[in-house]
Amino acid sequence: MGTQKGRKWFKPMFEFEEPDPPKKKKGNSINKPRETNNYDKEIPLKQNINVTLHNVNNKNWMKNFDPVNIEDLAVHNKKVQEVEEWLKCSCLSGSNSNILLLSGPVGCGKTATIYTLAVSHDIKVTEWITPVDIEIPSEYGDYHYKESQTKKFLDFIINAANFTSLLDNNSKKLVLVEDFPNTFLRTPADFTDILKQYKQRAKSPLVFICSETHSDNKNTALHLFTPTIKDQFNINHIMFNSISVTGLKSALKRTVDIISKKYTTMYNIPSPSVVDSVVHSSGGDVRSAILNLHFASLKGSTINLETSIIQEKEVKSKGVKRKKNSSSKFMSLGKDQTVSILHGVGRVLNPKVVPSDNGCTNLTHSPKDVIEQFISHPSSFIAFLEENYLAHFSCPNDVDKAASALSDGDFMLGEWREKTCQEYGLYTAVAGLMLANKAPVSAWNPVRGPKNMRVQYPTLQEMPQLDKDYLYKGKVLVTDYLTYCKIIGNIAEDVLLDISD
Amino acid sequence: MSLWVDKHRPKDLLKLDFHKDQAVRLKSLVQQSDFPHLLVYGPSGAGKKTRIMCLLRELYGSGVERLRQETMHFTTPSNKKIEIMTVSSNYHIEVNPTDVGIYDRVVIMDLVKNVAQTHQIDSSGQREFKVVILNEVDDLTKDAQHALRRTMEKYVATCRLILIANSVSRVIPAIRSRCLTIRVPAPTESEVCSVLQTVCKKEGLNLPSELALKISKCSGRNVRRALLMCEACKVQQYPFKADQKVPEPDWQLFIKETASMILSEQSPKKLGEVRQKLYELIIHGVPPDIIFAGLLKELVINCDMAMKCQVASHAAMFEHRMRLGNKAIFHLEAFVAKFMAIYKKFIEDSVGDAF
Numbered sequence: 036m037g038t039q040k041g042r043k044w045f046k047p048m049f050e051f052e053e054p055d056p057p058k059k060k061k062g063n064s065i066n067k068p069r070e071t072n073n074y075d076k077e078i079p080l081k082q083n084i085n086v087t088l089h090n091v092n093n094k095n096w097m098k099n100f101d102p103v104n105i106e107d108l109a110v111h112n113k114k115v116q117e118v119e120e121w122l123k124c125s126c127l128s129g130s131n132s133n134i135l136l137l138s139g140p141v142g143c144g145k146t147a148t149i150y151t152l153a154v155s156h157d158i159k160v161t162e163w164i165t166p167v168d169i170e171i172p173s174e175y176g177d178y179h180y181k182e183s184q185t186k187k188f189l190d191f192i193i194n195a196a197n198f199t200s201l202l203d204n205n206s207k208k209l210v211l212v213e214d215f216p217n218t219f220l221r222t223p224a225d226f227t228d229i230l231k232q233y234k235q236r237a238k239s240p241l242v243f244i245c246s247e248t249h250s251d252n253k254n255t256a257l258h259l260f261t262p263t264i265k266d267q268f269n270i271n272h273i274m275f276n277s278i279s280v281t282g283l284k285s286a287l288k289r290t291v292d293i294i295s296k297k298y299t300t301m302y303n304i305p306s307p308s309v310v311d312s313v314v315h316s317s318g319g320d321v322r323s324a325i326l327n328l329h330f331a332s333l334k335g336s337t338i339n340l341e342t343s344i345i346q347e348k349e350v351k352s353k354g355v356k357r358k359k360n361s362s363s364k365f366m367s368l369g370k371d372q373t374v375s376i377l378h379g380v381g382r383v384l385n386p387k388v389v390p391s392d393n394g395c396t397n398l399t400h401s402p403k404d405v406i407e408q409f410i411s412h413p414s415s416f417i418a419f420l421e422e423n424y425l426a427h428f429s430c431p432n433d434v435d436k437a438a439s440a441l442s443d444g445d446f447m448l449g450e451w452r453e454k455t456c457q458e459y460g461l462y463t464a465v466a467g468l469m470l471a472n473k474a475p476v477s478a479w480n481p482v483r484g485p486k487n488m489r490v491q492y493p494t495l496q497e498m499p500q501l502d503k504d505y506l507y508k509g510k511v512l513v514t515d516y517l518t519y520c521k522i523i524g525n526i527a528e529d530v531l532l533d534i535s536d
Numbered sequence: 537m538s539l540w541v542d543k544h545r546p547k548d549l550l551k552l553d554f555h556k557d558q559a560v561r562l563k564s565l566v567q568q569s570d571f572p573h574l575l576v577y578g579p580s581g582a583g584k585k586t587r588i589m590c591l592l593r594e595l596y597g598s599g600v601e602r603l604r605q606e607t608m609h610f611t612t613p614s615n616k617k618i619e620i621m622t623v624s625s626n627y628h629i630e631v632n633p634t635d636v637g638i639y640d641r642v643v644i645m646d647l648v649k650n651v652a653q654t655h656q657i658d659s660s661g662q663r664e665f666k667v668v669i670l671n672e673v674d675d676l677t678k679d680a681q682h683a684l685r686r687t688m689e690k691y692v693a694t695c696r697l698i699l700i701a702n703s704v705s706r707v708i709p710a711i712r713s714r715c716l717t718i719r720v721p722a723p724t725e726s727e728v729c730s731v732l733q734t735v736c737k738k739e740g741l742n743l744p745s746e747l748a749l750k751i752s753k754c755s756g757r758n759v760r761r762a763l764l765m766c767e768a769c770k771v772q773q774y775p776f777k778a779d780q781k782v783p784e785p786d787w788q789l790f791i792k793e794t795a796s797m798i799l800s801e802q803s804p805k806k807l808g809e810v811r812q813k814l815y816e817l818i819i820h821g822v823p824p825d826i827i828f829a830g831l832l833k834e835l836v837i838n839c840d841m842a843m844k845c846q847v848a849s850h851a852a853m854f855e856h857r858m859r860l861g862n863k864a865i866f867h868l869e870a871f872v873a874k875f876m877a878i879y880k881k882f883i884e885d886s887v888g889d890a891f
Contacts, residue, residue, distance in 0.1 A: 506632065
């Protein structure tokens with residue numbers, strides 16, 4: 036980094052009265068340029084405490100913690116091996132144009148795995164980044180499009196696959212696509228075309244990486260890879276799961292080691308409880324886990340001990356108690372816990388009771404926590420509950436209570452103009468169901484989706500006797516006409532047949 | 537070959553078979569040059585629509601009988617295309633706004649606007665306004681009803697609305713007060729009988745009065761159903777016999793079956809089976825309120841008086857909630873569950889008393 040040098044000619048436009056960096060504590064031997072930047076200064080100023088920070092790292096600090104060796108990866112060994120084998124057989128053996136698709140939730144180490152493996156096998160990775168393809172509008176306000184995204188993309192991946200950079204003499208190459216050009220989402224046919232071309236012309240393997248989220252099942256790149264396409268181009272699909280707790284722990288342990296070896300100026304060495312909290316609040320996402328650890332252990336909140344304790348309490352705070360002395364989780368950090376609808380249904384229909392300290396019993400998942408997850412779509416959640424609750428009950432009296440609760444819930448949800456009614460309706464139904472079941476049936480009950488209750492009224496074609504130019508009401512057709520038209524029509528046909536015979 | 541119900545529908549106000557006094561008043565209403573918006577309500581099969589068509593004929597002459605069917609297209613604010621069937625003549629247009637579900641508001645506003653903005657070209661002594669007939673107004677969403685209120689006032693000069701409903705209790709008061717509300721009660725059993733006799737006479741058939749009475753009882757004072765039943769009877773067996781079996785509607789049999797399932801066993805498993813039956817009824821378009829009424833009628837047969845009251849009051853409560861809620865099945869099921877709980881307790885108690 037040419038920071039030192041750069042400072043000679045670069046005069047910052049924003050001048051701070053920079054207090055002389057006081058000598059830091061012992062052990063601060065790492066010789067890095069010190070500078071206070073804008074952001075870091077703000078914190079102490081607000082707290083009115085005259086302390087300078089010593090953040091010195093201009094690089095992307097996350098790079099510090101990037102895995103170096105294959106063993107550093109938090110991904111499960113088996114997965115890494117799977118990917119490694121693919122790499123070996125497609126890169127090292129022959130130069131054919133194999134295609135690999137990696138999918139998995141965000142932050143489960145897909146990209147990291149590829150890069151780490153590539154480094155260890157001495158493979159050069161070239162990654163496609165979708166460029167901005169609209170120029171600044173001309174003075175008449177119209178846009179000029181450069182060449183089409185599709186063409187650019189094709190050129191890129193084929194060039195990247197076939198030609199070696201002059202700057203390195205590496206013969207093994209790999210093309211990586213994580214950033215899908217939008218045009219393919221609109222016209223998947225183009226994509227098939229590109230793959231065809233690639234198969235024919237390219238001489239290096241191609242890796243696609245798709246993050247999947249369970250919330251949006253449309254519009255993701257993963258949908259480009261239909262089973263037929265996978266078949267046609269012989270695409271290898273490796274699915275990643277989110278990182279396990281042990282995986283996260285070992286990754287964080289490594290991070291802590293790195294911190295304690297190199298970056299003590301920047302971080303407080305995180306205590307095991309902090310690491311635990313990070314593990315719990317990141318939900319299997321190793322990237323966000325490291326981000327959280329970074330935030331939680333940055334120096335600066337330890338200006339003096341008292342505030343730091345309070346601060347720490349604020350940060351960590353009364354998290355969810357899991358077991359008796361399990362660790363807490365951050366309230367202000369990390370992802371919100373997301374519970375899928377099936378999970379939620381399970382929590383409501385199989386409520387678990389734990390004795391609490393003061394002699395009464397508590398539900399492990401209180402109705403309040405459950406409804407928090409589904410408050411944005413209460414009626415679909417209730418529909419799921421309604422469809423599935425019966426199998427868990429054994430006593431008609433309990434069913435009566437549960438069904439009444441659901442009825443109450445639906446009644447309240449009917450008042451859509453009042454936001455609180457939605458919440459109360461959901462709460463009534465959820466709490467009612469959780470408390471009603473005194474004699475639960477324990478059996479494996481697959482969760483079924485709610486039934487589509489779209490009414491299908493009979494069509495006029497079914498009843499040829501009806502007057503074509505009369506407007507019949509659907510209800511009336513069902514309640515009055517249908518049965519009798521059948522009787523009348525059938526016999527009339529019989530009579531006609533008789534006559535023709 | 538059209539059905540008797542359609543073939544023998546009276547076309548003149550004075551030829552109606554019952555509520556004749558009302559018919560005369562309606563006639564004098566249209567003989568005035570102008571008439572207000574109408575809200576015609578009454579049970580199914582009481583002759584609301586027949587009366588309205590007679591009224592229109594009185595207004596515009598036989599031109600209203602030249603009907604044509606048309607599918608109209610609308611676009612909702614969210615850019616969803618919806619289509620709806622309409623039946624119209626040169627003078628009126630009829631539509632079931634509830635066919636499009638929650639988009640009924642769009643249909644009402646656009647349709648009335650379209651109609652009201654085109655003036656009658658042919659002003660040769662005809663009325664200056666067109667008529668829009670809206671069916672099932674009580675099933676309209678609240679949103680649509682409020683839209684209707686505004687529309688009614690705005691286009692009063694060029695168009696009149698005739699609203700048809702089963703009950704006014706679910707029509708918002710603002711609409712009720714803007715319309716002349718006409719109630720068409722169900723005919724009495726003897727009136728139904730006389731209708732049947734007249735129709736049979738026109739068809740050249742001989743209907744025994746016992747059978748006529750039986751049909752009118754089975755039909756629940758619904759003339760349309762009575763005529764259909766009568767025609768079905770004729771197809772099944774003619775000459776008529778006095779003790780002939782009158783075919784019941786499918787769904788009624790289905791409800792009876794469901795009720796006997798409920799009575800046979802009270803357990804969550806049975807309730808699950810009952811639910812499947814209820815689903816089937818609802819999906820086939822049997823209105824949930826009719827399912828409610830049918831179930832209650834079948835279930836209370838086996839109850840003593842105290843229990844009848846209890847069951848009926850629960851039924852009333854759940855039915856009311858069903859109207860206000862969104863999903864009929866929840867409330868139907870809650871009612872069945874409630875009945876099962878009550879009935880099971882009743883059975884257990886009576887078994888306990890026996891020992």
